[in-house]
Amino acid sequence: MKEHKINKTYQEINEKIRSGEVVVVTAEEMIDIVKDEGPVEAARRVDVVTTGTFAPMCSSGAFINFGHSVPGIKASEVWLNNVPAYGGVAAVDCYLGATQPCEDDPLNKVYPGEFNYGGGHVIQDLLAGKKIHLKATAYGTTCYPNRMIEKKVTLETLPSATLCNPRNGYQNYNCAINLNKKTVYTYMGALKPRAGNANYCSAGQLSPLFNDPYYKTIGLGTRIFLGGGTGYVTWHGTQHKPSADRTEKGVPVTPAGTLFVMGDLKQMRPEWLVGVSIQGYGCSLAVGLGVPIPILNEEMAQYTAVSDEDIFTQIIDYGHDYGNGISKTYGQVSYAELKSGSIKLNGEDVPTVPLSSMVKAREIADILKKQISEGTFLLGEPQFTLPV
Structure with missing residues (x-):
């Protein structure tokens, strides 16, 4: 028997949120639902998938009226x-x-x-x-x-303070190593010589733009969790560069899309906007960001079932190549491998170090799930979606 396609609207999902009938799961929970039930049944049952990420996002700041x-x-x-x-x-x-x-x-x-x-x-x-x-x-x-x-x-x-971040929520980022003979200090952290460690910065299967790789539900007016309060996607971020180099599931393997986000700083909380100092690089801000993904159809259900095993990134030498504009990779690695604690490089085990907090990412996805389930957070329908 042929399965019927699912088509939902933002208005229908928001009405479910208002009435308390909405079904919300986190991106990690969605993986098993789609695996067990298939994308059509998952889309029929689930209305919203929540995502989250917490990491240094240097292109951040605030407009302040004093x-x-x-x-x-x-x-x-x-x-x-x-x-x-x-x-x-x-x-x-x-x-x-x-x-x-x-x-x-x-x-x-x-x-x-x-x-x-x-x-x-x-x-x-x-x-x-x-x-x-x-x-x-x-x-x-x-x-x-x-x-x-x-x-x-x-x-x-x-009188007013507005968080205004021109580039947040990078869709994938490099795995950084250092093939030099001396330790180097970068925005990806300290990198030991001769590939003594491999640093990465993404929440993987929980990261917002991995769960909507073609930005079908994200654009101007998308309501998000930002810094512990409510924010909005207001444009594509600076350095937004949708990648043509993608896996079969549509996931880019290089740094790709970014978000321009804003929100009322007075609504936010200090545990979700944390000043950081990166040795040898300088100051930054760790930002908590979460995007709810509406499951409008089975296609979105399939996208939000992406797992760390499906997501790959490139290994880049920050000791010499990156700073000198040399486009060279030393292979690809999955986020499942990165999160395991070590990767293989030239037959050797290299310990991995995350700059992104999975604990905080899960907490953000859970907060969004609770807010939507309780009817206190409605979806924002984008006026137009990000360029692909």
Whole structure:
């Protein structure tokens, strides 16, 4: 007997959420459901699949309005806890980048090039309710004559603060090794010489864009879990580069799609936006991000059943090739292998090190599952989906 195709709409799924009849599972749970029941029956039974990831996402930051002074000021240079923010936005607006280091970081005074405090840490401190020292200078105009202000601010006293991350949630990323004779320090962490370790950064089968590899449900207006609050996909992220090199299941094997995301910083929490310092590289921000995937049909059910055994990435030498623009791979490896704790490279066992937290990724997927099941989180239908 031929199976009937499934076709659902966002409106139908949202009505199920409102009525408490929605069926929600995490991406890891969906793997066995599709394996046992097939994609058509899985699509008939399941309405939403939740995903999650938590890892350093350097292209992150916040637009902050710090309020007018008397007399007014048109700030041209701004510092928050002595971390420079970009002031060329408007009178009392600035953009604080997660990777911007503090100008008087004590670690940098002892070890030049090393930083333990930056924009990501300021964002986390704001979320933790701490007082932040703000300084702004200006050249002075008739309508904005003030040339300098200093004050203490908190997240509560700021008129507005918007998390605005131009590139998050990378769809796959490299497995990094170092074939040099000396340890190198990169945004992928410290890499020991002669392939002494292999670092990777993805939640694999829980990662959002692995569960919708062709972005059929993700685009402008997609509602997401962001930093412990609610956010939105507002565009394709910078460096969005859909890959033609994919597995049979559509999963790219190289860095591919990215998300531009935004949300109200005042809704977020410090445990989901964590300032980090990466040795020899600098400062960043670990971001908690989760995307609910509506199961509109059996095709989406099949995509969300992707497992770590199905997801592969390329091995890249960061000791020489990457920094010099050399496009060379040293093989492919699955996320099942990466998560096992070691991979084989030239017949040798190489220990693997994750920069992404699977514990946090699972927690995000579970939080989204609970919110949707309880009717407090509706799906956002995209006005258009990301370019493929």
